[in-house]
Amino acid sequence: MKIALLGAESTGKSQLSGELASQLRGQGQSVAVVPEVLREWCAREGRTPRPEEQMPIAQEQERRVDAAAAASQVVISDTTALMVAIYSAMLFKDDSLYRFALARQRLYTVTLLTALDVPWQADGLQREGPHVREPVDALIRSSLEGAGIAYRVVGGTGAKRLANAMAAIETTLRGGQP
Numbered sequence: 001m002k003i004a005l006l007g008a009e010s011t012g013k014s015q016l017s018g019e020l021a022s023q024l025r026g027q028g029q030s031v032a033v034v035p036e037v038l039r040e041w042c043a044r045e046g047r048t049p050r051p052e053e054q055m056p057i058a059q060e061q062e063r064r065v066d067a068a069a070a071a072s073q074v075v076i077s078d079t080t081a082l083m084v085a086i087y088s089a090m091l092f093k094d095d096s097l098y099r100f101a102l103a104r105q106r107l108y109t110v111t112l113l114t115a116l117d118v119p120w121q122a123d124g125l126q127r128e129g130p131h132v133r134e135p136v137d138a139l140i141r142s143s144l145e146g147a148g149i150a151y152r153v154v155g156g157t158g159a160k161r162l163a164n165a166m167a168a169i170e171t172t173l174r175g176g177q178p
Contacts (some may be wrong), residue, residue, distance in 0.1 A: 031075075
């Protein structure tokens with residue numbers, strides 16, 4: 001099972017990925033968490049990637065998911081190539097990553113979209129500000145809907161957010177509609 005966590009910046013994806021992993025491990029599952037390659041890249045390079053660097057970052061995110069899936073029952077990807085594609089389109093007016101990103105997104109068992117209901121926090125690395133959350137959220141939704149990819153929005157804080165995410169995963173696995 002591959003779980004994709006998508007969402008605008010500062011919506012709790014990383015925290016939720018760790019909480020989901022703990023919850024699923026507690027149920028006896030073998031779980032791997034794949035962190036956000038774009039964040040790692042920005043921290044290492046100290047800058048935003050240029051247009052020609054976007055596709056390799058998206059490909060590396062998905063390569064790591066594939067490697068984790070070969071070794072674990074459950075993979076939680078703290079974002080996917082789709083987020084790289086969206087940011088590339090926003091920053092550089094480059095839509096060329098969408099085809100790859102959406103094809104890869106279809107391979108996830110569950111796609112969760114983190115709601116905008118947690119306070120924005122600066123991370124000193126790559127976050128633009130709270131003003132970009134709504135436009136990014138809208139682009140994620142329109143990209144998924146346009147490609148016919150089902151997703152569930154996960155909101156709430158603390159234990160409630162985790163419970164909502166687990167319920168969304170369980171409902172999706174039972175064949176429920178998003």
